Amino acid sequence: MNRLISLSLIAAPVAVGSAWLGMSSSTPWSAHERETIASLSLAQLAPLPRDPSNRVTDDTAAQALGKRRFFDERLSGNGKVSCATCHMPQRDFQDGTALAHGVGTTNRRTMPIAGTAHSPCMFWDGRKDSQWSQALGPFESGVVHGGDRTQYVRHIADAYRGPYERVFGNLPDLTGVPSHAGPNADGPARAAWLSMSEGKRDSITRVFADMGKAIAAFERTIAFDTTRFDRYVATELARRTHSAADSLSPDEESGLRLFVGKADCVNCHNGPRFTDDHFHNTGVAVSRVVAGMDSGRASGAARVTTDEFNCLSLYSDAKRDECGELQFAVTEGAELLRAFKTPSLRNVTERAPFMHAGQIVTIDDVLAHYDRAPKAPFGKSELKPLRLSETERRQIAAFLRTLTAPPLIKGERTP
Amino acid sequence: MKRIAIALALALNFAGCMMFMKPPAAPEAYERTQTSAAQLYRASFTPAESIKVGKLHKWHIQILTADGTPVDSARVIIDGGMPQHGHGLPTKPRITAHLGDGRHVVEGMKFNMNGWWVVKLLVSGERGSDVVTFNLKL
Numbered sequence: 001m002n003r004l005i006s007l008s009l010i011a012a013p014v015a016v017g018s019a020w021l022g023m024s025s026s027t028p029w030s031a032h033e034r035e036t037i038a039s040l041s042l043a044q045l046a047p048l049p050r051d052p053s054n055r056v057t058d059d060t061a062a063q064a065l066g067k068r069r070f071f072d073e074r075l076s077g078n079g080k081v082s083c084a085t086c087h088m089p090q091r092d093f094q095d096g097t098a099l100a101h102g103v104g105t106t107n108r109r110t111m112p113i114a115g116t117a118h119s120p121c122m123f124w125d126g127r128k129d130s131q132w133s134q135a136l137g138p139f140e141s142g143v144v145h146g147g148d149r150t151q152y153v154r155h156i157a158d159a160y161r162g163p164y165e166r167v168f169g170n171l172p173d174l175t176g177v178p179s180h181a182g183p184n185a186d187g188p189a190r191a192a193w194l195s196m197s198e199g200k201r202d203s204i205t206r207v208f209a210d211m212g213k214a215i216a217a218f219e220r221t222i223a224f225d226t227t228r229f230d231r232y233v234a235t236e237l238a239r240r241t242h243s244a245a246d247s248l249s250p251d252e253e254s255g256l257r258l259f260v261g262k263a264d265c266v267n268c269h270n271g272p273r274f275t276d277d278h279f280h281n282t283g284v285a286v287s288r289v290v291a292g293m294d295s296g297r298a299s300g301a302a303r304v305t306t307d308e309f310n311c312l313s314l315y316s317d318a319k320r321d322e323c324g325e326l327q328f329a330v331t332e333g334a335e336l337l338r339a340f341k342t343p344s345l346r347n348v349t350e351r352a353p354f355m356h357a358g359q360i361v362t363i364d365d366v367l368a369h370y371d372r373a374p375k376a377p378f379g380k381s382e383l384k385p386l387r388l389s390e391t392e393r394r395q396i397a398a399f400l401r402t403l404t405a406p407p408l409i410k411g412e413r414t415p
Numbered sequence: 416m417k418r419i420a421i422a423l424a425l426a427l428n429f430a431g432c433m434m435f436m437k438p439p440a441a442p443e444a445y446e447r448t449q450t451s452a453a454q455l456y457r458a459s460f461t462p463a464e465s466i467k468v469g470k471l472h473k474w475h476i477q478i479l480t481a482d483g484t485p486v487d488s489a490r491v492i493i494d495g496g497m498p499q500h501g502h503g504l505p506t507k508p509r510i511t512a513h514l515g516d517g518r519h520v521v522e523g524m525k526f527n528m529n530g531w532w533v534v535k536l537l538v539s540g541e542r543g544s545d546v547v548t549f550n551l552k553l
Contacts, residue, residue, distance in 0.1 A: 036529075266529075267500065267528045267529075267530065268528065270468060270469075270527075270528055270529065271468065271469060276468075276469060276505075276527040276528050277469060277527065278505045278527045280502070324471045324522065324523060325471060325506075327522075327523065328471065328506040328507055328508060328509070328522065328523025328525070329506065329507065330503070330504070330505065330506060330507045331507070333503070335502055335503055380501075382500060382501060382502055
């Protein structure tokens with residue numbers, strides 16, 4: 001009897017220890033694990049939510065117009081930059097570089113587009129609260145498209161008058177409108193903007209906002225495709241036998257078990273898009289090439305609440321009570337400092353380098369970062385050391401590779 | 416020999432437990448009616464719809480004094496977070512309507528991940544200031 005007690009006491013930690021080492025890849029999923037894994041499947045993705053701030057989201061003519069503008073390099077200061085310059089369709093609508101390059105270089109990593117119509121916040125700091133509002137930001141950035149508001153509206157009148165007016169109604173009279181003027185421009189173009197009447201500025205801004213709404217209508221059609229992981233989940237939940245197309249290797253399965261278990265990845269990377277649409281300080285180092293300190297959500301929260309094109313703005317089509325995310329946003333507090341948006345993990349291993357300024361080059365180093373949980377350069381990191389083995393980190397990386405499938409445009413594969 | 420085996424077993428077991436210790440432990444009770452810390456108030460909540468992770472939603476709350484008098488005009492601040500993760504609520508909910516009989520509408524509730532959440536009502540009324548704490552398991 002005493003011997004039995006001794007053995008059972010020894011066996012308890014040893015059994016936990018072997019699971020800890022991630023060696024039990026063929027272990028059946030527990031009910032809780034099955035529920036969690038099911039919640040990550042693309043099959044669980046809700047239908048596209050409507051965007052009350054954009055009345056043309058489901059208008060096919062707006063989608064076609066938005067698609068043309070998305071690829072139009074003339075919508076830039078130097079005639080060489082389109083949305084697709086950084087959001088490359090063949091690369092999951094991102095560019096594979098640490099910092100985005102338009103007419104200059106930005107201070108952030110390009111984010112992919114698929115699934116963003118489901119998200120209430122855009123950019124790494126959430127400084128925009130809709131796809132259409134997001135689309136407008138880079139146009140007036142001096143380092144991305146590098147143009148100005150009247151230049152874009154004039155181009156719309158010249159190149160898109162018919163398609164524009166069929167979707168949005170008549171363009172305003174542009175007589176006397178300066179060739180280059182905008183509220184976010186520098187020098188003479190800003191002065192020219194300020195010299196325009198308030199009514200004229202408003203009519204120009206309305207067309208500029210419409211440009212974003214058409215681009216958003218197109219971007220809504222960019223969606224995630226089913227991955228091997230999704231097929232694995234469907235088969236697993238149906239308790240069918242796996243085929244090569246819907247199975248995970250023992251390492252991938254162990255990685256999934258760690259992802260939803262010991263490694264706690266699923267806390268933030270939750271739901272079918274693998275993101276909680278929120279902001280976290282995860283102790284990511286300051287970029288060596290970006291000047292200044294990036295405060296992340298602390299600055300993004302301040303910016304979105306006063307943004308010219310937010311849900312509550314003049315140019316939004318939403319009613320006040322349809323802007324809950326903005327009205328109830330946390331706008332101050334230490335937690336916002338150096339917090340960045342949780343990115344989706346779908347296609348993540350195809351889009352190195354990682355983090356908001358591409359600070360980490362390989363997925364293995366990303367996992368080592370989360371395992372180590374370093375102190376934040378400023379603010380407070382939410383991470384705690386995970387004490388993963390090298391094998392476990394490799395297994396999680398193997399699992400992440402099963403989340404790969406090029407995005408779809410209107411249900412069609414991208415080129 | 417037997418004593419050494421038992422001591423070794425206990426030591427290993429203790430080491431095993433230590434390895435996986437996670438402060439603080441989630442509570443056992445998740446009742447939707449709670450008494451405040453200093454027992455000045457009693458409050459209850461009812462979500463207006465089933466709570467889904469990541470979805471903004473409303474709550475209906477009712478606040479009474481310890482003797483059952485409805486609290487209609489107190490100042491109420493809503494706070495909370497995940498004690499095991501060390502972060503707060505992802506939104507800043509607030510009371511947006513008073514329905515009488517101590518009942519109020521709270522808008523802007525949201526939980527962005529599964530697990531143990533705490534929601535606190537900081538009630539400042541005629542009877543004084545006190546905190547009602549609810550535990551939720553998502």
